[in-house]
Amino acid sequence: MxxxxxxxxxxxxxxxxxxxxxxxxxxxxxxxxxxxxxxxxxxxxxxxxxxxxxxxxxxxxxxxxxxxxxxxxxxAEGTTVDLDKLIPDGHRDFVQRTLLKLGVPPLPDGESAGDGVLGxxxxxxxxxxxxxxxxxxxxxxxxxxxxxxxxxxxxxxxxxxxxxxxxxxxxxxxxxxxxxxxxxxxxxxxxxxxxxxxxxxxxxxxxxxxxxxxxxxxxxxxxxxxxxxxxxxxxxxxxxxxxxxxxxEEYAFGAAQPALRQALLDATSADTVRSRVYSGKPARLLRNRWTQAWTESGAPEPLPMPLQNLLVSEAHNRLMRAGDPTVVPMPVGQIVGRMNKVRxxxxxxxxxxxxxxxxxxxxxxx
Amino acid sequence: MxxxxxxxxxxxxxxxxxxxxxxxxxxxxxxxxxxxxxxxxxxxxxxxxxxxxxxxxxxxxxxxxxxxxxxxxxxAEGTTVDLDKLIPDGHRDFVQRTLLKLGVPPLPDGESAGDGVLGxxxxxxxxxxxxxxxxxxxxxxxxxxxxxxxxxxxxxxxxxxxxxxxxxxxxxxxxxxxxxxxxxxxxxxxxxxxxxxxxxxxxxxxxxxxxxxxxxxxxxxxxxxxxxxxxxxxxxxxxxxxxxxxxxEEYAFGAAQPALRQALLDATSADTVRSRVYSGKPARLLRNRWTQAWTESGAPEPLPMPLQNLLVSEAHNRLMRAGDPTVVPMPVGQIVGRMNKVRxxxxxxxxxxxxxxxxxxxxxxx
The missing domain is CATH 3.20.20.70 (Aldolase class I)
Structure with a gap:
């Protein structure tokens, strides 16, 4: 070829x-x-x-x-601190409530929440x-x-x-x-x-x-x-x-590796969703308890880019570290249904x- | 081949x-x-x-x-008359209001509204x-x-x-x-x-x-x-x-033909939408002023099959007969963007x- x-x-x-x-x-x-x-x-x-x-x-x-x-x-351009001011409290409350509902533990002591994606x-x-x-x-x-x-x-x-x-x-x-x-x-x-x-x-x-x-x-x-x-x-x-x-085998993801890998291996081609919850723009992600929470009645509309990712930045870290394959926030295509073997x-x-x-x-x- | x-x-x-x-x-x-x-x-x-x-x-x-x-x-099974009783008045009102807003004329004198799709x-x-x-x-x-x-x-x-x-x-x-x-x-x-x-x-x-x-x-x-x-x-x-x-050339659609054909010729691959407004189950349709009306704030959720099609049956006839390519209710795939010539x-x-x-x-x- x-x-x-x-x-x-x-x-x-x-x-x-x-x-x-x-x-x-x-x-x-x-x-x-x-x-x-x-x-x-x-x-x-x-x-x-x-x-x-x-x-x-x-x-x-x-x-x-x-x-x-x-x-x-x-x-919008700005430092994380400036941008943070643009995030409504109702959105922050929803994220915290959702993490609680999903049983997601806080980050281990001394771990930084991270700044979110600024790239x-x-x-x-x-x-x-x-x-x-x-x-x-x-x-x-x-x-x-x-x-x-x-x-x-x-x-x-x-x-x-x-x-x-x-x-x-x-x-x-x-x-x-x-x-x-x-x-x-x-x-x-x-x-x-x-x-x-x-x-x-x-x-x-x-x-x-x-x-x-x-x-x-x-x-x-x-x-x-x-x-x-x-x-x-x-x-x-x-x-x-x-x-x-x-x-x-080369794809390493630190402490989140086992849950992430399991989530990817488990997912069928029907287990993704195109949603704005990751970045504020439509992106295909694993469909799981986290993305579903944003579709339930009472959930807020995701914020525009880059605010949405800043909003969920700490949550993403916690979801990734939770050790629970049913909540990992992960962009992936429908081909995930055929990703069934680590090589x-x-x-x-x-x-x-x-x-x-x-x-x-x-x-x-x- | x-x-x-x-x-x-x-x-x-x-x-x-x-x-x-x-x-x-x-x-x-x-x-x-x-x-x-x-x-x-x-x-x-x-x-x-x-x-x-x-x-x-x-x-x-x-x-x-x-x-x-x-x-x-x-x-649900039933005659059209029985099924009609299951359609909420609010839905009927929305359809009538929308037809008015879209400038869709009534059917010509003596034309039956049709029974809708019972198939x-x-x-x-x-x-x-x-x-x-x-x-x-x-x-x-x-x-x-x-x-x-x-x-x-x-x-x-x-x-x-x-x-x-x-x-x-x-x-x-x-x-x-x-x-x-x-x-x-x-x-x-x-x-x-x-x-x-x-x-x-x-x-x-x-x-x-x-x-x-x-x-x-x-x-x-x-x-x-x-x-x-x-x-x-x-x-x-x-x-x-x-x-x-x-x-x-073989596909004939009576009085609706000119508007329907024009709508299909005009549409790009981005001009379709997967929606429940046609039948109650998700179906890909031309995206136009009719389908958009159902996404606006205040629009009702489409009804389940077969009620939704009975609800919109007369509207479909009127939309088809309106002579307006921007309202024809038409199931079609994303390939419509390449359907640019009548042959x-x-x-x-x-x-x-x-x-x-x-x-x-x-x-x-x-």
Whole structure:
């Protein structure tokens, strides 16, 4: 299985793998795909800098990418303290009541509640870009809308390719008009922030809209070689996968690992929900007692980005640490139903490639 | 492009086309696919009988199918008059207010308001089955859940194959355990009654669950040859398409035709919504001023099936006859964004087959 993407990115397989874990990212790149590091979790630029230095080493000369989040309709800027003032007391009360009702214990003594995700503030995302440019990623991706023009220019000056996610064909058109090099057509079934048009419809629509100007990757619902072959049938030159790596051996999540892993292994494809409770923008998450609590009568509407994540930041830490698979707050796609085995990244990659090759061969004989 | 489905159904192309129009159905079968007539609109069994007699003739010996709707969790039975008593006045008031607000004129003098759709009552659906068995369909499909055991037995006694739609792998398993011969895995992006799991994820999941016992068709989001190839990549032996035929030359809709056709031609893939306002169960519809009215503050929750359709039955007639493309109440899938040209069924079929063949060839060379 060789496509134009392999030549463009100098990779062996047309598989781009997104992960917030540098260990997963390095393993994907070493296995012949392109690992892309999700930067949104790095509130501290120095920590990102150290992580990218590690990646420069551990990818052994293979290309990798970084993913920042710069929403078009930007969230309010501000320090955590300023932003905190914008959160209504009724929302705080609901969160506390819900944690009590769900039987979620407080954080262990001495643990900080954390600051919440600030990476989707423009100011923080821009610091991610600057840090990344001092390293050697091959690609910079924006997970929400088109990157600002000056960021695209800076990336191009440094010889980086720029990718952007699109959930609609008109968004893809404006990305490409703005200088984006690679479009990731991300369908409804994807984990995390996602739109409403499913991959089967979206991918060929985006390919027909911009495919003659920019390579299109398919994202959303991809977790097997048959799905990669389907994406290629739809006109994509490769795939972008996120969820599948969450249950690899390389994906570590500290004290929360056992409950998180169990929740992912247990979930069927029907056990996700597209909801604003994680960040304030619609994102697909595991459906569980926590997300259900927000749909019950009397629950408040989630706040806009970035306030919602600040509101639930401490709650997220507590839910993650509760040791209870039925409450973990976790973005994941519908493919979670097929994530049933913990394997090393290299094994996942090998299985994807083998099945895709077999499928392409089968299709060629029809 | 030849699959096991072609042999099983004695058709040339592995394309099953659903339509409420017997003219479309006959044209699909004549073009080498399997046309399937949607029976839910036939409140009068004699009318269905006459239509099937016509189909027996007009398909020129080619196989065709019928589609009935027998929900597992059956709606209340009753005559229209009885059922009408179960509709709250507040709901009726909302419908009338909304029609006024949308500027929808009354029906022309002497036009009956119609009885609404009764075809999803078990009693009526069973009469459809009995009528069908007196004709020569090759296949009987159930669009909501598994057909009752005695209906499956009756169909098998008459040499018919039984198909059932499934939106989840566990539903597919129970269909096959109950004697269903063909499973239609229908994804979120489909028009009409549909579930939440998108085709990219659902199809291989259903294939892995039951594919060794029953052929699986992919439905939802299919409207081009690339999408057919993708469905085959995912393990389906063919496709089930509904929406694409709505703008064929053969699809006639009387006085409502111009506005309906315009609405379909205008809609993008983002212009649908999954809503209970049509029938009481979640169904994908054109998103327009009518469906939006039901999401506004103060709008009532839709009623359960079959009450909701009885409630909106007269409104549906008026909305259809209003000559206004922004209010037509119409089930359609996300593929509507690519339905941009009125063509004869035979041309649609030829384009599908040509593009699918080209795609399979391209994939074989990767």
């Amino acid at each position: 060789h496509t134009a993407l392999c030549d463009l990115l100098d990779i062996e397989h047309p598989i781009v793998g997104f992960s917030p874990s540098e260990h997963v990212v390095a393993a994907i790149s070493r296995a012949g795909g392109l690992g892309v590091l999700g930067c949104v979790r790095f509130n501290d630029p120095d920590e990102l800098d150290a992580t990218l230095s590690w990646l420069d080493e551990e990818t052994g000369g293979r290309p990798y990418g970084v993913d920042v989040v710069m929403p078009t309709h930007g969230p 989707w503030l423009h100011s923080v995302a821009r610091s991610h870009v600057e840090v990344a440019l001092a390293h050697r990623p091959r690609l910079i991706a924006n997970a929400l809308g088109p990157p600002p023009a000056d960021v695209i220019d800076r990336a191009h000056e440094h010889g980086l390719l720029v990718a952007a996610l699109a959930g609609r064909a008109d968004h893809a058109r404006s990305h490409v008009a703005g200088g984006v090099d690679i479009v990731v057509a991300q369908g409804y079934e994807a984990g995390g922030h996602t739109g409403e048009i499913a991959s089967m419809v979206l991918v060929p629509e985006v390919v027909d809209a911009v495919g003659d100007q920019a390579p299109v990757l398919a994202a959303g619902g991809i977790g097997s070689g048959r799905q990669i072959a389907a994406a290629l049938a739809l006109g994509a030159v490769g795939v972008w996968m996120g969820s599948a790596w969450l249950i690899t 090393p990244v290299a094994d996942v990659m090998a299985a994807l490639v083998t099945e895709a090759d077999e499928t392409l061969k089968r299709l060629g004989s029809l | 030849h699959t096991a489905l072609c042999d099983l159904l004695d058709i040339e192309h592995p394309i099953v086309g659903f339509s409420p129009s017997e003219h479309v159905v006959a044209a699909i079968s004549r073009a080498g696919g399997l046309g399937v007539l949607g029976c839910v609109r036939f409140n009068d069994p004699d009318e269905l009988d006459a239509t099937l007699s016509w189909l027996d003739e007009e398909t020129g010996g080619r196989p065709y199918g019928v589609d009935v709707v027998m929900p597992t969790h059956g709606p 999803w009552l078990h009693s009526v659906a069973r009469s459809h089955v009995e009528v069908a068995l007196a004709h020569r369909p090759r296949l009987i499909a159930n669009a909501l859940g598994p057909p009752p055991a005695d209906v499956i037995d009756r169909a098998h006694e008459h040499g018919l194959l039984v198909a059932a739609l499934a939106g989840r792998a566990d539903h597919a398993r129970s269909h096959v355990a109950g004697g269903v011969d063909i499973v239609v895995a229908q994804g979120y992006e489909a028009g009409g009654h549909t579930g939440e799991i998108a085709s990219m994820v659902l199809v291989p999941e259903v294939v892995d669950a039951v594919g060794d016992q029953a052929p699986v068709l992919a439905a939802g989001g299919i409207g081009s040859g690339r999408q057919i190839a993708a469905a085959l990549a995912l393990g389906a032996v063919g496709v089930w398409m509904g929406s694409a035929w709505l703008i064929t 004869p069924v035979a041309d649609v079929m030829a384009a599908l087959v040509t593009e699918a063949d080209e795609t399979l060839k391209r994939l074989g060379s990767l």
